[in-house]
Amino acid sequence: MSETKTIEQIKQDYQFTLSKISHEIRNPVTLINSYLQFIERAHPEAEDFEYWADIQDQMDFLKKLLDELSLYNNSWQLHRKPVHIFSYLEKFMQELTPTYQYLGIRLIFENHIPETDIVLSLDTIKIQQALLNLIRNASESVDKDGVIHIITEKELGAFLILIRDNGCGIQPEYQSTIFDPFITYKDNGTGLGLAIVKQIIQAHGGSVDFSSQPGVETTFILSFPYP
16 A cells, blocks of 8 residues: 655655756756857857847846745755844845835835834744845835835734735736746746745744735735744
C-alpha cells in the first residue's frame, strides 16, 4: 500500500523540484547573458540591431524571475529573533521615505496601539521583503501625489500591519487569484510577488488578507500572532 504524503512532505517535494528547476535554468541563463555582454563589447554595432533592446529586456526578465523563484522557494526558511516592532518599522520607513518622496509618493506611518514596547519573533530580512513587495505594488497603483499608509493595530490574539494606498484598486475578477503563484495581471510581472508575501507571513504563523475598492483604495492586512 502506498504511503500517503502529508501536506508538509508535499510542500517539501514541491520546493525541492522548484529549486532544482531554478538551478538548472540559472546556469544557461548566466552563460547566455555573458555571451550577450561579450557580443556587445566586441561588436558595439549590435546595439543598433532592431531587436537587441528586446533581447536584453527578456534577459533581465529571466534573471528577475529566477531571483523571485529563489525567494519563493526559500520563503519558509526563517531566522527569527526578538524584534522591537515599532523601532523596526520606524527605521524601515525612514530608509524608504526619500526614495518615495522623489517619486512624488507620501509614506505615512500610523501607530494605533498605545504600547510602544511590543516585541515579535521575526525574520527581519523576510519581513522586509514582504513589506517592500507590498509597498512597491502600492506605489505602482497610485498616481503622482499618491499616499501609502503603513498602519499598526492590535486585535485579540494578533498584531496587525496594514498597507493602504489610494490607488486604482484591484478589479473584482482578479481578487480571487492574486496570491496564486505565476498568475499576474501586470506587464512584465512574474506572478510571484504576492505569493512570496503570503508564504513569508504564513511561515511566521500569521496570515495575509486584503480589501479593495477599484478606483478608491486597497489595504493589505498582515496579521501576526500576539498574546
